[in-house]
Amino acid sequence: MAQDIRDLFEADKAHQKDDRLSEGHEARFLEKLNASLPQDPPKSKFNWMAIAASLVLLFALSYGGYTFFNADQVIETQQQVVETEVKPVVKTKTLGDLSPDLKKVEDYYLASIHTELSKVELTPENKELIDGYIQRLEELTNEYKKLSIELTESGPSELTVNALIDNLKLRLNLLYRLRDQLKEFSTDAIADEAVEQSI
CATH class of the missing domain: 1.20.5 (Single alpha-helices involved in coiled-coils or other helix-helix interfaces)
Known part of the structure; x- marks a missing residue:
């Protein structure tokens, strides 16, 4: 069944048609191509x-x-x-810098103070009362800062540590008194309103 490859090529040539392009085909193609492309160059646009x-x-x-x-x-x-910049900044020491137990005490009091402050509701009626307590708290806070500076400069002493703890206690007790007075103030205001409404 082996066939000679030359015979196969000869047979193929006899079956092939003339693959040449028709006359004018290239000219017609170029004419269509030019018609589909823009003729004028694009005008320069402001870029x-x-x-x-x-x-x-x-x-x-x-x-x-x-x-x-x-x-x-x-x-x-x-x-x-x-x-x-010659003078280095010295960080003031607090109770928490002295020992972990004192840090717990300081954190407890500071957290309690912040909690009590967050519970205070300022109204036009109780503003004067609250302002007086806030002023006293600011004085105690400034005193606490002075004691912390003394602790930093002089080093820890029993007097300074006790004074810092007492300051924290005093601030917390002051806030407890404020809370109690605000309760009394609100109950007095409610009672006064009830009396006025009954009249």
């Missing part, structure tokens, strides 16, 4: 992106030149700032 890019480049170059020529002034200014 905003190119202008924006040019402006950004101009600003960048201006800024770079400005910083390059003023670098000496910046270095001198930084040196002056470094020279003026």
Whole structure:
């Protein structure tokens, strides 16, 4: 069954048609191609992106030149700032810095103070009462800060530690008294309203 490959090629040539293009085919193709493409070159449009890019480049170059020529002034200014910063900042110590047990005590009192403060409802009727207590609390807070500075500078002593704890207790007791007075104030106000309504 083996056939000679030359015979196969000869048989194929006899069956093939003429694969040449018809006359004028290429000209018709080019004519259709030119008709589908735009004839006039596009008119130049105002390209905003190119202008924006040019402006950004101009600003960048201006800024770079400005910083390059003023670098000496910046270095001198930084040196002056470094020279003026001679005094290191010392962190004031608190009870929590002395021992974990004192930190628990301090955290307990501070949390209780903040909780009581958050429960206070300011109204026009009780504003004057609350302002008096807040002023006293601020005085005690400033005193606590002074005691903390003393603790930092002099070191821990029994007197200073006790004074810090007493300050925290006093602030918390002051807030408890405020709470009680606000309760009395609100019950008195309710009673006065009831009397007025009954009349």
